[in-house]
Amino acid sequence: MDEAEPYARLADVYDEVVVDPCYDRWAAYLHELWSSDHDGVQTVLDVCCGTGLMSAELTALGYRVVGVDRSPAMLARARHLLGPDAILAQQALPELTIGGVFDAVISTFDSLNYLSPNELGTSFSALGRRLRPGGWLVFDLHTDAMMQFTMNHPVVEGQSDGRRFVISSVVDVAARTCNTRIVMTRTDDGDIFSEQHAQHFFTDTEVRDALAAARFELVAITDEYTHTPADQSSLRATWSARRLAT
Amino acid sequence: MGLLRMAARTAVVAGTATAVSGRVSRRQAARYDQKAEAEQYEQQQQYAAQQQYAQPAPPPPPPPAPEDESMAKLQQLAQLHSQGVLSDEEFSAAKAKLLGI
Numbered sequence: 001m002d003e004a005e006p007y008a009r010l011a012d013v014y015d016e017v018v019v020d021p022c023y024d025r026w027a028a029y030l031h032e033l034w035s036s037d038h039d040g041v042q043t044v045l046d047v048c049c050g051t052g053l054m055s056a057e058l059t060a061l062g063y064r065v066v067g068v069d070r071s072p073a074m075l076a077r078a079r080h081l082l083g084p085d086a087i088l089a090q091q092a093l094p095e096l097t098i099g100g101v102f103d104a105v106i107s108t109f110d111s112l113n114y115l116s117p118n119e120l121g122t123s124f125s126a127l128g129r130r131l132r133p134g135g136w137l138v139f140d141l142h143t144d145a146m147m148q149f150t151m152n153h154p155v156v157e158g159q160s161d162g163r164r165f166v167i168s169s170v171v172d173v174a175a176r177t178c179n180t181r182i183v184m185t186r187t188d189d190g191d192i193f194s195e196q197h198a199q200h201f202f203t204d205t206e207v208r209d210a211l212a213a214a215r216f217e218l219v220a221i222t223d224e225y226t227h228t229p230a231d232q233s234s235l236r237a238t239w240s241a242r243r244l245a246t
Numbered sequence: 247m248g249l250l251r252m253a254a255r256t257a258v259v260a261g262t263a264t265a266v267s268g269r270v271s272r273r274q275a276a277r278y279d280q281k282a283e284a285e286q287y288e289q290q291q292q293y294a295a296q297q298q299y300a301q302p303a304p305p306p307p308p309p310p311a312p313e314d315e316s317m318a319k320l321q322q323l324a325q326l327h328s329q330g331v332l333s334d335e336e337f338s339a340a341k342a343k344l345l346g347i
Binding site: 165 | 248251
């Protein structure tokens, strides 16, 4: 069986099998959120842009988007989707070497859960340096409810788009980590691969402290790109913050 | 990524496929019942939103007897383990969940 780097093989089936059609709703939420900014939001840095689905939605809404991601395979998909003129770069948080000043930085679909608590703080600081004063940082993270859900479902099997998949997760409650293995088999020819993804469940306090230390003002914590405040049942919380002026 | 979301989605869509682990874990953690209900509602909402894009689901097979279901699931896990799909740690965790120990 092919044991691949995270996303090296998943990239090929990501849009068809992994994601739901959520990005248009998420983009509409961001568009509305940013419309309240009198200085206007025109430029967006999409951190962990993956296959570029979110960048594509925001571009369609008129934003100028730059995408960065750790995975070359995912960036290749993004290039295919967004075309030759799109600005895309390979970057791995917590390092961020790309230049420029943006009105907003986003990181969607629990991408930041791949970082350790220390790396989260370093990443926020790096992202803050790419924002104008008052610029927006919006990202989503898994919640404690998601940690609980994952513990309750250590093995999940299913079938989608001609692929059979097994997702097995080991949650370490004390360390607040989750190792997720996905094994995917193409049903027609048996082609099989496996990837292991390691994520961290941050506490509320960890995220708040990291934002404050990186000079961000927290605006809202809502349930998955809606205006409903996140509560104990939220599986995904969307955090909105703004870079302080000084 | 979305693997956990994919798992959350599948746990509802697949229905019987994860019914055993779901039932056992609910019994184990009765105090999470309320949350589980809320989660289930949310997943149903997500599922409903996704339905229009999804392939029509095949009719669910008649639910097998709980004992058989547990055994079948256990055998499946053992097979995945012996194939090297599940690590020792993953297999133990899944087995413990399934048996409610």
